[in-house]
Amino acid sequence: MSEGDAHQFWTALEKLPRPTLKTLFSDAARLTRYSTTLDLPGGPVIFDWSKTHLSPEVEALFGSVAAAKDLEEQRDALIAGEKINNTEGRAAEHTAQRGVGKDTSVEEAEALHARMRMLVEAIHEGALGEVKSLIHIGIGGSALGPALAIDALTREGAKVAVHVVSNIDGCALEAAIKACDPETTLIAVASKTFTTTETMTNAHSALEWLREGGVADPYGRVIALTASPEKAVEWGVDETRVLPFSETVGGRYSLWSSIGFPVAMALGWEGFAEFLDGAAAIDRHFIDADLAENIVVRAAFADLYYTQVRGCQTRAVFAYDERLKLLPDYLQQLEMESNGKSVLADGSPLTRASAPVTWGGVGTDAQHAVFQLLHQGTHLIPVDFLAVKTPGHDLDPAHHEILLSNCFAQGAALMAGKASDDGARAYPGDRPSATILCDDLNPATLGALIAFHEHRTFVSAAMLGINPFDQFGVELGKAIAKQIEAGGGAGFDPSTEALLSAAGIGG
Numbered sequence: 001m002s003e004g005d006a007h008q009f010w011t012a013l014e015k016l017p018r019p020t021l022k023t024l025f026s027d028a029a030r031l032t033r034y035s036t037t038l039d040l041p042g043g044p045v046i047f048d049w050s051k052t053h054l055s056p057e058v059e060a061l062f063g064s065v066a067a068a069k070d071l072e073e074q075r076d077a078l079i080a081g082e083k084i085n086n087t088e089g090r091a092a093e094h095t096a097q098r099g100v101g102k103d104t105s106v107e108e109a110e111a112l113h114a115r116m117r118m119l120v121e122a123i124h125e126g127a128l129g130e131v132k133s134l135i136h137i138g139i140g141g142s143a144l145g146p147a148l149a150i151d152a153l154t155r156e157g158a159k160v161a162v163h164v165v166s167n168i169d170g171c172a173l174e175a176a177i178k179a180c181d182p183e184t185t186l187i188a189v190a191s192k193t194f195t196t197t198e199t200m201t202n203a204h205s206a207l208e209w210l211r212e213g214g215v216a217d218p219y220g221r222v223i224a225l226t227a228s229p230e231k232a233v234e235w236g237v238d239e240t241r242v243l244p245f246s247e248t249v250g251g252r253y254s255l256w257s258s259i260g261f262p263v264a265m266a267l268g269w270e271g272f273a274e275f276l277d278g279a280a281a282i283d284r285h286f287i288d289a290d291l292a293e294n295i296v297v298r299a300a301f302a303d304l305y306y307t308q309v310r311g312c313q314t315r316a317v318f319a320y321d322e323r324l325k326l327l328p329d330y331l332q333q334l335e336m337e338s339n340g341k342s343v344l345a346d347g348s349p350l351t352r353a354s355a356p357v358t359w360g361g362v363g364t365d366a367q368h369a370v371f372q373l374l375h376q377g378t379h380l381i382p383v384d385f386l387a388v389k390t391p392g393h394d395l396d397p398a399h400h401e402i403l404l405s406n407c408f409a410q411g412a413a414l415m416a417g418k419a420s421d422d423g424a425r426a427y428p429g430d431r432p433s434a435t436i437l438c439d440d441l442n443p444a445t446l447g448a449l450i451a452f453h454e455h456r457t458f459v460s461a462a463m464l465g466i467n468p469f470d471q472f473g474v475e476l477g478k479a480i481a482k483q484i485e486a487g488g489g490a491g492f493d494p495s496t497e498a499l500l501s502a503a504g505i506g507g
Contacts, residue, residue, distance in 0.1 A: 042444030097256035138190030141251030182213025278447030300459035328360030
């Protein structure tokens with residue numbers, strides 16, 4: 001089918017009747033159809049999309065768009081390691097890092113993982129002396145993933161205390177080094193190109209801290225995580241402590257590669273392997289399940305329904321588990337850097353809405369901050385709730401019962417609303433939400449959650465016809481910043497010139 005066919009089906013979607021959620025639930029089979037439990041390596045996970053406006057009619061038309069856009073062929077090309085990142089002439093092989101993909105790419109990933117495992121286990125066994133702390137320096141995908149995984153999975157203790165530093169603001173690095181002893185600390189420098197300004201500046205300062213702390217060979221305390229190993233060696237890291245990853249693994253998809261080194265250091269290799277296994281289980285579901293039963297595709301269809309049909313400009317994500325408080329931050333980059341585009345993969349203009357603004361927080365805190373707008377504001381905002389059946393603490397079970405009760409109550413209230421003659425106390429209802437309920441939060445479960453969102457993002461991109469694997473939009477501001485740093489800060493607009501002058505920069 002053609003692009004014209006896809007446009008025809010999008011138009012048909014826009015013209016469909018819009019029954020309320022209450023009306024949709026008059027179908028006794030709705031919950032069975034739109035709530036699916038997957039038995040995953042980390043335990044069962046419920047994916048409940050029944051409180052969205054999906055219906056058989058909506059899904060049928062989305063299936064037609066998917067056929068017109070060759071969704072299944074695009075999925076197969078992703079897994080086969082074809083060069084689907086056309087603007088950069090590369091494949092996108094993050095699934096190969098967890099054992100699902102082109103045979104040669106999987107073999108390469110396994111070899112690099114074996115190298116990383118040897119180093120991780122050697123460090124744990126004392127090969128580099130006593131190691132109590134690791135300062136992991138990166139930015140973007142090199143930092144958000146490790147920060148999420150470590151915060152979520154090591155609250156009961158870690159083999160090595162990991163401090164993730166991303167911001168160029170020296171306050172971030174200073175806080176990390178104040179918590180560490182230079183004699184028992186390693187530095188991980190994570191950069192695909194090993195040229196990222198923020199990362200390399202922080203790395204230089206960390207080396208100086210080691211030197212000032214009496215470490216005779218600061219470079220001997222550095223582990224490099226990069227797709228440019230020759231640059232790491234040139235910078236001063238011994239090749240035995242360079243952990244490479246493939247050029248075909250993008251930054252925001254790189255947690256499964258050597259960028260996951262700090263996660264393996266904190267959890268031990270067994271935990272990191274479980275993390276990979278959980279993600280691989282979602283890969284297999286995405287590949288094997290029919291589109292009509294595919295939880296990844298269903299979630300993407302709902303996302304597209306709200307952006308393309310209902311005109312929603314944002315999507316909210318609320319984790320009702322303190323251990324997942326960094327998940328909304330992680331998803332912001334994954335979804336907005338991937339799908340925040342204005343052109344199709346062939347370079348022609350994108351004439352539909354692209355990715356919504358992803359935002360969110362942690363429950364129950366968010367209820368007292370932003371839920372007023374969700375319930376009674378004029379914006380329609382689809383919401384994802386994430387919760388875990390098993391608590392992550394040993395306090396009175398009432399804590400967790402109240403937490404989960406609030407999570408489920410919010411979804412129910414958004415859907416049902418409440419009429420009142422007093423407008424200030426009226427709730428319109430018919431506001432959509434989806435809920436993911438994990439039996440337990442462990443490495444495999446977290447791996448599955450992240451992989452689910454990766455593929456959900458990919459399906460949305462495929463349906464729109466955009467390339468989710470480049471990110472040229474982040475480059476312009478960085479290039480201008482380098483121009484200013486090099487003393488070439490003249491010729492800007494009057495506002496920027498005044499700000500530079502007021503800050504004493506450039507001239």
